[in-house]
Amino acid sequence: MKSLQFDFSTVRAVTFDAGGTLLTPHPSVGEVYAEILRGYDIIRNPLELESAFQSAFSSISKNPAVLDPDEREKDFWRQVVRETMKESPIPTSQFDNIFINMWDSFSHADRWRVFDGSHEILKTLRDRGYWLGVLSNWDQRLHSVLEETGLSDLVESVVISVEVGVEKPDSGIFRAAETMSGMPPDALLHVGDSRHHDLVGARDAGWSGILIRNDEGPADPPSIGRLADLIDVLPGPRSPAQEIV
Template identity: 30%
Template structure:
């Protein structure tokens, strides 16, 4: 990379780029379901979840904020959890606490791992003077998750789709990140792992670099 092409800032996807799950989606969902008296096979969940995740509406809620936004975020995930278990043969109403308990579980550090090379590169980029921001198709839990994983201090901004009101490949999350970093699109690169990352970055005029990580079973390929 020549000096002329050196970016002044980097936008980074979260799930599948910076962090990933320690266990498969199916193993976690099945364990929580069993605690609530619902018996489903982890393998069936791993087969159904990526398809239903991809088919779900964008995790974005234009015009909502505060507790109303928080409720909408949790409802989005509970509906996805419900659809996943129904696809695995459980057609009764879910126990009231199952969806919310899974929602809270994934807000904590325990289910997640920071990929081995992430902290080293983030520190190297910061030391080189680059501005860094996360751009993720996720909800407000990502803010406290990054704090719990001790990544938050390494970023100048965190943009999540639920708060900005649009999800990748919509360019709006990228525009918001550029605004927060006070940088033009031409001086910023995006690093992600999904077609949504590439398409959204292109629509925003940002150069995109795609990477590939090993992911546990049931993780949507290239989840943004």
């Protein structure tokens, strides 16, 4: 991999987005939804469900209508599931049970795949002296997913939007991670797969940012094709003595 034309020598702490960066649903959301629906004798096409889910998630993420502040986490996903199923609605009498089954299913590691090499990359960066964290637009289920996948053992903090009250790219969530790290903005780097939420959000907070393309999309800097390329970008934080020289 060609070296990025950016100076990350001041970086001493690295945060990672979760979905699309460290983790991905496995099998697909459409396949999981179809499997759960079959348990209620409801047959749906997994590919059609996946397409409907992607559309519903994108639409509701832009215009969420949270109805119950005390149920903020679940209410968003209720809206997504209802919108996903709008072409062939789930019977009202079954919806709540089916939704809870879908919600609980993605609370566990068996519905997620850790991208190849993620554990080793985090271990290497930690051994090189970097402070590591996860910074994600997610709900509290992320804690159990990270624990069950063994990723939580490799980071010092997990900052989740639902617990902070704001989402990336809002600088507030970056400030929360910054406080946990105890380091200034110019010492922090965020890695994620969304140009808007991750790269722009990090820059607006005064951090460095790297976009991970997962070998897709244009190689606009600063970006890497896959997470493993980060090893070449971050050789280790400079010591105070090195920074003075």
